[in-house]
Amino acid sequence: MTFGFIGTGSMGGALARAARRRLEGGQILLANRTEAKAAALAKELGASLSNNRTIAGNADYVFLGVKPQMMGDLLAEIGPELRIRKDRFVLVSMAAGRSVADIQAMAGGDYPVLRIMPNTPCSIGEGMVLYTPGPGVTEAEVQVFLESMAGAGRFSPIPEKQMDAGSAVAGCGPAFVDLFVEALADGGVACGLPRAQALEFAAQMVLGSARLLLESGKHPGELKDAVCSPGGTTIQGVRKLEEAGFRGAVMNAVIAACEKGGNVK
Known part of the structure; x- marks a missing residue:
């Protein structure tokens, strides 16, 4: 089981640190637009330095840790890698204001998308993470996510129509x-x-x-x-x-x- 983080800024980095509390370093792949930032975090966590396309083509859970305004460009970049995959994977989006349907449309396929809204206290295990499984995400996949990311803090399922409200309280x-x-x-x-x-x-x-x-x-x-x-x-x-x-x-x-x-x- 591999968790790949595309984007290791404040939020992506916080989630990667949380994942490392339950996963081995080799199960975590890190990529960032500024490679030095991902490299520093990889060294800190004993994780693997990677790149966007490698993560998109290989990780079981692909965390899309970029700003909402950058999501379209990222998904256009990694779309070809996603389309040729034959194995099962889940896209994990933490972008405010981007629905499951938005992510699928920008990615160019009806891929399983787990939409989450974490907050920065996840980095010390005291976070609040809201989540909405999109169509096609199985209960087993949700459970793997919850168990692997348990080091982030508390988790709560929420209807997608309430995600913006939940984000305004827990995320902001x-x-x-x-x-x-x-x-x-x-x-x-x-x-x-x-x-x-x-x-x-x-x-x-x-x-x-x-x-x-x-x-x-x-x-x-x-x-x-x-x-x-x-x-x-x-x-x-x-x-x-x-x-x-x-x-x-x-x-x-x-x-x-x-x-x-x-x-x-």
């Missing part, structure tokens, strides 16, 4: 959270904390709060209320966030990302 969300953590740290610095300490406090707080939410099963509003003592400091901070339209701003960020995902050209 790390950037929103990073912005929030940076703002928290800036506030701490404004109050006199050293920068490094403020960042540590903010990051660990977010990590712990997320785990508490997932493991307790409680509604976030209930957990928020547990911190807000009557007449206390936290409720005053919450009041200021509400005055600034914090929740509305976050909702609008998700909606904007979702709408953009549905209109990728």
Whole structure:
């Protein structure tokens, strides 16, 4: 079983690292437009440096880790290799806004396509990966993918029509959270904390709060209320966030990302 990654940028690299937690280095093929980047990752993982056409012609799972705008050119390049294959393979697309049907049309065949939306925390095994098996992808192939990529974090099946919405939350969300953590740290610095300490406090707080939410099963509003003592400091901070339209701003960020995902050209 071989997993080939075409594109070893932030997302492709994160998934390759996740795959290496379950697969042997020899089972992982890496290619990138800038070969030096793929070579560095191959050395790090003990994986094999390859190229687009070799991966397209040989890997059991071909990960298409390029930007949506570049997908057409990539599939045109590797299309001839895909067409002459007689063995079974699955195309794994992580391109925002590109449907299973889009990938098949650009590839020039009704190939099995597994559409996924991972996020950058996959690189440390704490990711959230959404997936939609296209027509022709067998349950066995989905299970091999899930077992081999289990080192990425959590996985959730999702109807393709909801992929843009899921991507806006799970895929774009790390950037929103990073912005929030940076703002928290800036506030701490404004109050006199050293920068490094403020960042540590903010990051660990977010990590712990997320785990508490997932493991307790409680509604976030209930957990928020547990911190807000009557007449206390936290409720005053919450009041200021509400005055600034914090929740509305976050909702609008998700909606904007979702709408953009549905209109990728």
